[in-house]
Amino acid sequence: MNSSSTLINALFIFVLAGFIGFEVIRRVSPLLHTPLMSLTNALDAIAVVGAILLVGEHKSQLSAIFGFIAVVAAASNIVGGFLITDRMLKMFKSSRPAAKTAAK
Amino acid sequence: MSPDLAGGQVVIELLYLVASVLFILSLKWMSSPTTARHGIWAGEVGMVLAICGTLLHHGIIDYKLIAIALVLGTIIGVPLGRVAMTAVPQRTALSHAFGALCVTLVGSAEFYLRSPGISRFGTAPCPQP
Numbered sequence: 001m002n003s004s005s006t007l008i009n010a011l012f013i014f015v016l017a018g019f020i021g022f023e024v025i026r027r028v029s030p031l032l033h034t035p036l037m038s039l040t041n042a043l044d045a046i047a048v049v050g051a052i053l054l055v056g057e058h059k060s061q062l063s064a065i066f067g068f069i070a071v072v073a074a075a076s077n078i079v080g081g082f083l084i085t086d087r088m089l090k091m092f093k094s095s096r097p098a099a100k101t102a103a104k
Numbered sequence: 105m106s107p108d109l110a111g112g113q114v115v116i117e118l119l120y121l122v123a124s125v126l127f128i129l130s131l132k133w134m135s136s137p138t139t140a141r142h143g144i145w146a147g148e149v150g151m152v153l154a155i156c157g158t159l160l161h162h163g164i165i166d167y168k169l170i171a172i173a174l175v176l177g178t179i180i181g182v183p184l185g186r187v188a189m190t191a192v193p194q195r196t197a198l199s200h201a202f203g204a205l206c207v208t209l210v211g212s213a214e215f216y217l218r219s220p221g222i223s224r225f226g227t228a229p230c231p232q233p
Contacts, residue, residue: 020128021131024128024131024132024135025131025135027135028134028135029135029136029137031137032134032135032136032137032140034192034193034196035134035140036131036134036135037196038192038196038199039130039131039134039143039144039147040131041196041199041200041203042147042151043127043130043131043147043150043151044200044203045151045203045206046123046127046151046154047203047206047207047210048154048155048158048206049154049155049157049158050210050214051206051209051210052155052158052159052164052170053158053161053163053164054210054213054214055166055169055170055173056158056159056161056163056164056165056166056167056169056170057163057164057165057166058165058166058169059217060216060217062213062216063213063214063216063217064166064169066209066210066212066213066216067173067209067210067213068169068172068173069205069209070205070206070207070209070210070213071170071173071174071177071206072173072176072177072180073177073202073203073205073206073209074177074202074203074206075173075174075176075177075178075180075181076177076178076180076181076184076199076202077177077181077199077202077203077206078151078177078181079177079178079181079182079184079185080180080181080182080183080184080185080195080199081181081185081199082144082147082148082151082185083181083182083184083185083186084184084185084186084187084192084195085144086144087185087186087189088189088192089140089141089144091189092137092140
């Protein structure tokens, strides 16, 4: 595959992914904005995939060191991001039944 | 993507596809309080699938270093997931900086590895070993 058709394919993916992202995020309830921020934070650590490849293939010393730091940073994001989002939602759960009974 | 995908390569690409779908569902479910928990599960499963798929790449020779890095990241990540609720905005900002660091390092390293044979508009290809 030549480089210009790869570029066009990448542009297609980029633009369509942009629309998906916009549509998915558009109607989020304001209550969930903070958990959503932490969740996207955890999900954007998907760059760990590229970092793991860099470390695992060990093509050069420099790329392996860069990859190692990148894996550490991304793994801390994954673990921390999911943990804190989970904690936030647990707080919502405990407060929602109380709000319901108050409304009744 | 090369047209002649080997057997193992197909499995990896399919795992990536499932992971992408789970990530989109994860964000979608996050938009309403009743389904928000499912959103976290979908995100976690997707992340595990993506990491497993990557570890299946036949080009990977150094599993020990990957394991060390993942464990080190977990050790840093657990305290970051247990901060006080009032410190969450700062934590999220710092975590976004980590994400940016990761992406920058991956991009720089890939450019460094490919720089001898790269054309002016050839910087787009994703790592496809």
